[in-house]
Amino acid sequence: MDKISKDVIEFWNNAIKLEEDDKKEIENSGDKDYTxxxxxxxxYEAVKELGKCEKVLDYGCGSGWSSIIALKEGAKEVDAVDMGDNIIDAINFYAKYYGVASSLNAKKIDSDYLKSVKDATYDGIIINNVLDVIPLDITLDILNEVSRVAKKGARIIIGLNFYMPQEVAKTRGLELVDGRMLFVDGVLRLYSMSDSEWTELLTKYFEIERLDHFAWEGESRETRRLFVLKKTVSSTK
Ligand SMILES: C[S@@+](CC[C@H](N)C(=O)[O-])C[C@H]1O[C@@H](n2cnc3c(N)ncnc32)[C@H](O)[C@@H]1O
Known part of the structure; x- marks a missing residue:
């Protein structure tokens, strides 16, 4: 694995880590409102639709919020995969807390993992905030494999950060390496591509059902991207 990717994984593995105190606090809160x-x-509404699926892949699952929602909304089984030990520990904790552990397979993977998955395995796939924080060559490998492991008719949800063009970065005193990559403290935090660039790329693999925009809580403008995609042809490999 290249250095950029290693640093990305290490960053998220530390960021998502749940200490024992964090776990106790969550348990003591008793709040089970998964929505x-x-x-x-x-x-939430996009992921809720995955509740109709038999088998869902949550690729780069992080804390696994989307796996929990898909299962709570009725999905039969979810494979939640990511690359760090702390991440897998966190999702196993949340799955138990929200009462979905028996239908969730949390797995620590390496970069070749998807190659070992059979063609047409999943009827639902979510990749949220992953493809926009990794180098483009890795995104292309992931999309190739994701397209292969998706069943015909599968729903694929891809969530992405906002687009930051180089001119905008400059006005904020930021430099995008190769006009694309924003590093913060040496860690790749954004691979910046426009809506039309993502659309052109994703169209090579899937039919685009819709592109929507959303904001995180506290943000005034809906600049983050939500692609809802469909796999329309059978796997070719
Ligand atoms: C911004 S977090 C998003 C986590 C989660 N999907 C969410 O919506 O909260 C990015 C995640 O992608 C994972 N990741 C980075 N590179 C990856 C790769 N090549 N394959 C799988 N996961 C990767 C990181 O470990 C991290 O958990």
């Missing part, structure tokens, strides 16, 4: 786990209502 609040989604960073926005539009994302």
């Amino acid at each position: 609040k786990l989604a960073p926005s209502l539009k994302l």
